[in-house]
Amino acid sequence: MENEFITNLKELLKQEDLLSISKEVGQLKVNFDDWLLKSEGQQQVATLKAEEEGVELEQIDFSIIKTAFNDLFLKFKASKKQQLDLKNKLELENLKLKNNLIKELKELVENEENIGTAFNGYNSIQDTWKKIGDIPRDKRDNVQKDYSRLRELFFHNITIYKELKENDYKRNTQLKEKIIIELQTLRNECDSIRELEKKLRLFQDEWEDVGPVQKEQWEGLKMSYWEVVRSIYDKINKHYEQHRASQQENLKKKQAILIELQVFLESNPTINTQKEWQKCTQKVLDFQASWKKVGFAPKKDNDAIWKEFRGLCDSFFTLKKDFFKERDNKDKEARDAKKALIDKANALKSSEDWKDASHALIQLQKQWKTLKGAGRYEKKLWEEFRGACDYFFTHKEDSAKAMDKELTKNLKDKQAFILTIKERVIAAEEDIKGIIADFQELGNVPSNQYNQLLSDFNKALQVQLTKSNMSPEAADLIMFKSKIQGLSSSHDASANYQREKKALRMKITDLENELIKAETNMGYFSVSKGAEKLFAQVNEKNDKIKKDISLLKRKLKLIPNE
Numbered sequence: 438m439e440n441e442f443i444t445n446l447k448e449l450l451k452q453e454d455l456l457s458i459s460k461e462v463g464q465l466k467v468n469f470d471d472w473l474l475k476s477e478g479q480q481q482v483a484t485l486k487a488e489e490e491g492v493e494l495e496q497i498d499f500s501i502i503k504t505a506f507n508d509l510f511l512k513f514k515a516s517k518k519q520q521l522d523l524k525n526k527l528e529l530e531n532l533k534l535k536n537n538l539i540k541e542l543k544e545l546v547e548n549e550e551n552i553g554t555a556f557n558g559y560n561s562i563q564d565t566w567k568k569i570g571d572i573p574r575d576k577r578d579n580v581q582k583d584y585s586r587l588r589e590l591f592f593h594n595i596t597i598y599k600e601l602k603e604n605d606y607k608r609n610t611q612l613k614e615k616i617i618i619e620l621q622t623l624r625n626e627c628d629s630i631r632e633l634e635k636k637l638r639l640f641q642d643e644w645e646d647v648g649p650v651q652k653e654q655w656e657g658l659k660m661s662y663w664e665v666v667r668s669i670y671d672k673i674n675k676h677y678e679q680h681r682a683s684q685q686e687n688l689k690k691k692q693a694i695l696i697e698l699q700v701f702l703e704s705n706p707t708i709n710t711q712k713e714w715q716k717c718t719q720k721v722l723d724f725q726a727s728w729k730k731v732g733f734a735p736k737k738d739n740d741a742i743w744k745e746f747r748g749l750c751d752s753f754f755t756l757k758k759d760f761f762k763e764r765d766n767k768d769k770e771a772r773d774a775k776k777a778l779i780d781k782a783n784a785l786k787s788s789e790d791w792k793d794a795s796h797a798l799i800q801l802q803k804q805w806k807t808l809k810g811a812g813r814y815e816k817k818l819w820e821e822f823r824g825a826c827d828y829f830f831t832h833k834e835d836s837a838k839a840m841d842k843e844l845t846k847n848l849k850d851k852q853a854f855i856l857t858i859k860e861r862v863i864a865a866e867e868d869i870k871g872i873i874a875d876f877q878e879l880g881n882v883p884s885n886q887y888n889q890l891l892s893d894f895n896k897a898l899q900v901q902l903t904k905s906n907m908s909p910e911a912a913d914l915i916m917f918k919s920k921i922q923g924l925s926s927s928h929d930a931s932a933n934y935q936r937e938k939k940a941l942r943m944k945i946t947d948l949e950n951e952l953i954k955a956e957t958n959m960g961y962f963s964v965s966k967g968a969e970k971l972f973a974q975v976n977e978k979n980d981k982i983k984k985d986i987s988l989l990k991r992k993l994k995l996i997p998n999e
Contacts, residue, residue, distance in 0.1 A: 440502060442469040446509045455517045456524060460631065462513055467733055469506055473499060474747065478725060481754050485761065489814060525573070532572040535580055538562050542587045559591055567646075571638070578670070581641065592649045610650045613658050616640055620665040630676045637669055681735070688734035688742070695746050698724045702753060711812070714757055721753055772811040775818045778804060782825035791833050798826055847880040851890055854879060858897040863904070869915045872898065873922050895920060910988055917992045934996050941993045945986055952982050 445465060449458050477499050487494035545558045572580060620640055627633045650658060701720060708714050728746060733739060778801050785801075788794035801822075811818050854876055861872055882890055895916060902912040921937070955975055 442472065443502070443506050443509060446506065446513065450509065450513055450516070455513065455520050457631075459517060462510070462517075463733070463736075466510055470743065471729055473503060474725065474729075474750075478722065478750075478754075481758070484758075488761065489817060491814065524571075527570060528572045531569045532576055532580065534569050535566065535572060535584065538566055538569075539580070539583050539587060542584070542591065546587055546590045555591075567642070581645075585645070588645075589655070593652065605648060606651045606654075609648045610654055610658065612647045613644065613650060613662065616644050616647070617658070617661050617665060620662070620669065624665060624669045624672060630673055633669065634673060637666070637673075641666070684733060684735045687732045688738050690731045691728065691734055691739075691742050691746070694724060694728055694731070695742060695749075698746065698749055702749060708756075708760065711761075714760065717753075718757065721750060725750060771809045772814055772818065774808050775805065775811055775822065778808075779818065779822045779825065782822055782829075786825045786829040787832075788829070789836070791836065794829060795833065798829055802826065841883070844881055844883045848882040848886055848890065850879045851876065851882060851894070855890075855893050855897050858894075858901060861901060863901045869898070869902075869918075873918070877922060891920065910984075913988065914991065914995075918995060921995055921997075938993060938996055941989050941996075945989050945993075948982050948986050948989070952979055952986070955979055955982075 442465060446462065449455075449462055449465070452458055455462075476497070480497060480499075484494055484496070542559070542562050545555055545562070566584070571577075620637070623633065623636055623640070627636065644662060649655075698721070701717075701724075705713075705717055708717055734742065782798060782801055785794045785797055805822060858872060861868070863869060863872075876894060899912075899916060902916065921934075955978065958975075
C-alpha cells in the first residue's frame with residue numbers, strides 16, 4: 438500500500454546528496470505523522486458514523502503504510518549517516534590537506550628566494566587548495582584566515598607584484614568590491630539558511646580566486662570583506678540558536694498538552710452515556726488539533742513524546758469503540774424490531790387506500806411506543822419511521838383537500854342543475870332517466886350536503902311530475918328510482934341501501950299488521966244494513982293498504998343487493 442508521502446520519499450532517496458535534502462525529508466516525516474494521525478482519527482470517526490447508519494465501512498490498515506514509510510525513512514537515515522560519516526571523514530582529510538598546504542605556503546613565503554620557483558610553488562599550492570573540498574565548519578574560518586594571511590604575505594613579498602599592471606590592481610579591486618556588495622545583499626535578502634551557507638562558500642572561494650590589489654586599498658577591502666562575512670556567520674549561528682530555542686519551546690508546549698490530556702482522561706475514568714462519549718471525543722479531538730499547531734521539537738524528544746501522546750489517544754478511542762460495540766449488541770433486538778416497523782411503514786406510505794393504510798400506520802405507531810430505545814441509533818431510526826408516516830399523512834391530507842375542492846365544485850354544479858329542472862318537459866319515463874343521468878354525471882358532493890341536495894332534487898322533480906300525465910304510482914316509482922340512483926353516488930352507498938331496505942320493510946310490516954288488524958275486526962261486525970256500509974269502507978281502505986304494500990315491495994326490489 439502506497440501513498441503520496443511514500444512516493445515522495447522514494448523520489449528523494451534517488452538523489453545522490455542526501456545531506457542537502459535532510460531538512461526536506463524531516464519535514465516530510467512530520468507531515469506524514471500529522472497525516473497519519475488525522476487519517477486514523479477520521480477513519481475512527483467515519484467508522485462510528487457508519488456503525489450509527491448501519492453500514493459497512495472498508496477499513497484501511499494504516500500500519501502497513503506506516504511500516505512502509507518508516508522502512509524508507511530508516512533507509513534514508515542509514516544512508517544519510519553513511520554520507521555524513523563520509524563527509525565528516527572527508528572534511529577531516531581535507532582539513533589535514535589544507536593544514537599541510539598552509540605549512541607549505543608558510544615555508545614558501547619564509548624561505549624561498551627564487552621568484553620563479555616561489556611563484557610556481559604558489560600556483561601549485563593554489564591549484565591543490567581549490568581542488569580540496571569542504572572542511573569542518575567550525576575550522577573553516579580560522580583555516581581560511583591563516584591561508585589568506587599567508588597568501589597576503591606571499592604576494593606582498595614577491596616582487597613580481599611590483600610589475601603587475603595598474604589596471605590589474607584596479608580590476609581586482611572592483612571584483613572584490615563587487616563580492617563585498619553581493620555578500621551584503623546576500624546577508625540582507627536571503628532568508629534560507631541552507632542557501633545562505635551555500636552561497637557564502639561560493640563567494641569566499643570567488644574572493645580567494647581574485648588577484649591582489651594595491652596595498653593601500655587592501656586593508657579597507659579586507660576589513661569590509663571580513664565584517665560582512667562575520668555578520669553572515671552571526672546570522673547563521675543566530676538562526677540555529679533560535680531554531681534550537683523554538684524547538685525547546687515547542688517541546689514545552691507539547692509536554693503541557695500531554696499533561697492536560699492525561700489529567701482529562703484520568704478525570705473521566707468511566708463514561709457511560711453516548712452524550713458523554715461525544716463530549717469527551719470532541720475534547721480529545723481538540724487536544725489533537727492543538728498538538729498539530731505546535732511545531733517540531735528536538736528530534737531526540739519529539740519521537741518519544743509523540744508516541745506517548747498517540748498512545749493515550751489510541752487507548753481512548755479503543756475504549757470508545759468497545760463501549761459502542763457492547764452497547765450496539767444490547768440494542769440489537771430493539772433496533773431490528775424498529776427496522777421491521779420502518780419497512781412496514783415504507784410499504785404503506787405510498788398507498789392511496791386512505792382508510793386502511795391510516796389505520797395500519799396508527800397501529801405501527803402504537804407498536805413503536807411499546808419498544809424500548811435503540812441506543813445511539815434511536816434518533817436515526819425514529820426520523821426514518823416518522824418520515825414514512827409523515828409522507829403518507831401529508832399526501833392523504835393533500836388528496837383530501839383536492840377531493841373537498843372537487844366535491845364543492847360538484848355541489849355548486851348540481852345546485853345550479855336543480856334550478857334548470859323546472860324548465861324540462863317530462864312526458865315519459867325516459868325523460869326522468871335522462872334528468873337523473875345528467876344529475877349523476879355531475880359527480881359526488883360533500884356527504885354533509887348530500888341529503889339536502891337529494892331532497893331539493895326530488896322536490897324539483899316531483900313538481901315536474903305532477904305536471905305530467907303519469908299515474909301517481911308510476912311517478913312514485915320513478916322518484917324512488919331517482920333516489921336509489923342518487924344513493925349509488927354517495928360515499929357509503931351500501932350502508933344507505935341497507936337503511937332504505939330497513940325503512941321499507943318496517944313500513945311493509947306496519948301496513949301488513951294494520952291489514953290483519955282490520956280483517957280481524959271485521960269478524961266482530963254483525964250483519965246489518967249499517968254494517969254493509971262499514972264493510973265497504975274497510976274493504977276500500979284494505980285495498981289501498983294492499984296497493985301500498987305492493988308498491989313498497991316493488992321499491993324494495995329496485996334496491997341493489999350490496
